Amino acid sequence: MQTLPPLSLYVHVPWCVQKCPYCDFNSHALKGGVPEADYVDALLADLTQDLHYVQQRELTTIFIGGGTPSLLSAEAIERLLQGIAKRIPLADDCEITLEANPGTVESDKFAQFQQAGINRISIGVQSFQPQKLQALGRIHGRNEAINAAQMAQQAGLQSFNLDLMHGLPDQSVADAIADLTQGIALAPPHLSWYQLTIExxxxxxxxxxxxxxDxxxxxxxxxxxxxxxxxxxxxxxxxxxxxxxxxxxYRCRHNLNYWRFGDYLGIGCGAHGKITLPVEGRIIRTSKIKHPKGxxxxxxxxxxxxxxxxxxxxxxxxxxxxxxxxxxxxxNEYSKLTGQAMSQIEPILANAEAQGLLSLTEESIQLTAKGHRYLNSLLEMFLPE
Structure with a gap:
């Protein structure tokens, strides 16, 4: 019998000050002010239309991403969160994350977001080096990034994250480690450190x-x-x-739900969702209208x-x-969450174990160090023939 997994909510805010050259997210350079009152109204109407997908669950996490959601005022964020809570019950320990760019931060804005209901901030630093920031099209500088992390420390949040990238244009090993050293010095409870890929x-x-x-x-x-x-x-x-x-x-519980094949509603411009429908025996993906005007x-x-x-x-x-x-x-998690028999994947698992990519016991599956290094090759084994 297919099991109904935990439910999260993703909220997309599509505007940013300028589009970064590496970004393939649905983001649009801001022309004039953010129509935040109209957009919050639309987000709540969007959510209302998706309430039948909730299936008597509570929200375990909310993630407000973009774009640059920190362009919104704390008042708009508070109205949004209150509107969400009126429509879907929130877990007592619901993790509520807001993405922010250092270039959009004011001295007291993190504290205002915290008072509005945000309990976790994710700061898009990417690099602390001026030349690398310029190459990435970022609008903040080193000092703004450091100040943003320090403000997050002081805001009374449950946690905050720093986003750092490596493998940047013309980046040396020393450059990458210098960025990481500076990030560690700011003591974020969570640190995302990922390689730039060309999309x-x-x-x-x-x-x-x-x-x-390589x-x-x-x-x-x-x-x-x-x-x-x-x-x-x-x-x-x-x-x-x-x-x-x-x-x-301090792990990001919203991302954990993604990776554990949990469900999530997606509201906002171009937002995607994934919903399990056990009665119908299927899993669906949803997407919303992409352009802000539309x-x-x-x-x-x-x-x-x-x-x-x-x-x-x-x-x-x-x-x-x-x-x-x-x-x-x-x-047995695969069968519970997909409704499919384990016999569908047992030969693939055995092959992956034989190659040292997975570690299998009678009860569990785990990625090995070799599997981590050759993850793309491992995943290709699960593609349909």
């Missing part, structure tokens, strides 16, 4: 910069991973680390597309998410 439909794709070669990239990863571990951080996901603390779990003027609903995940695609869809995490997970 289609970006400026970097049409005008590719010179990126470090040997340099691996050297950066090995030295950076060692430095993070020496500083007391544990890696729990392909590109995420948390400060180990016996009293508090979204704000929507008269027949906000949904762009609803599509069921094909049965043949479920192994790849499940493991593409689940194997981002380094934790062991139950063997």
């Amino acid at each position: 289609p439909n970006t400026l970097f794709h049409s005008r590719p910069p010179t990126l470090p070669d 040997d340099i990239l691996w050297d950066i990863y090995e030295k950076g991973d060692e430095k993070l571990r020496q500083a007391g951080y544990q890696q729990y996901e392909v590109s995420a680390y948390f400060k180990s603390d016996s009293q508090v779990d 979204y704000l003027e929507a008269s027949n609903g906000y949904r762009h597309q609803t599509q069921a995940i094909a049965v043949a695609d479920l192994p790849f869809e499940y493991f593409m998410n689940r194997l981002r995490l380094f934790e062991a997970f139950p063997q």
Whole structure:
């Protein structure tokens, strides 16, 4: 019998000050002020239309991403969160994250967001080096990034995250480790450290910069991973680390729900959702109208597309998410969350174990160090023939 997983909510805010050349998210350079009152109204109407997908669950996490959500006022965020809570019950310990860029931060804005109901901030730093920030199209400087982290420390939040990138244009190993050293010095409870990739439909794709070669990239990863571990951080996901603390779990619970193949509603311009429908025996993905103008003027609903995940695609869809995490997970979880028999994937699991990519017991499955290094090759094994 297919099990109904935990439920999260993703809220997309599409505006930013300027579009970064590496960004393939649905973001639009701001022209004039943010129409925040109209947009919050639209978000809540969008959510109302999706309430039948809740299926008597509470929200365990909310993530407000973009774009640059910190362009919104604290008053708009508070009205949004209050509207959400009126429509769907929130778990007592609901994690509520807001993405923020250092360039949009004012001296007291994090404290205002915290008072509005935000309990976790994710700060898009990417680099502390002026030349690298310029190459990435970022509008903040080193000092703004440092100040933003310090303000997050002082705001009374449950946690905050710093986003850092490596493998940047013309980046040396020393450059990458210097960025990481500065990030660690700011003592974030959570640190996302991920490699720049060139995505289609970006400026970097049409005008590719010179990126470090594979040997340099691996050297950066090995030295950076060692430095993070020496500083007391544990890696729990392909590109995420948390400060180990016996009293508090600083892992991002919203992302954990994604990677554990949980459900999430997606509201806002171009937002995506994934919903399990056990009665119908299927899992669907939803997407919303992509352009802000079309979204704000929507008269027949906000949904762009609803599509069921094909049965043949479920192994790849499940493991593409689940194997981002380094934790062991139950063997029977695949059947519970997808409604499919384990016999569908047992030959693939046996082959992956034989190649040293997965570690299997009678009860659990876990990614190995070799599987982490060759994750793309491992995931290809789950693609339909």
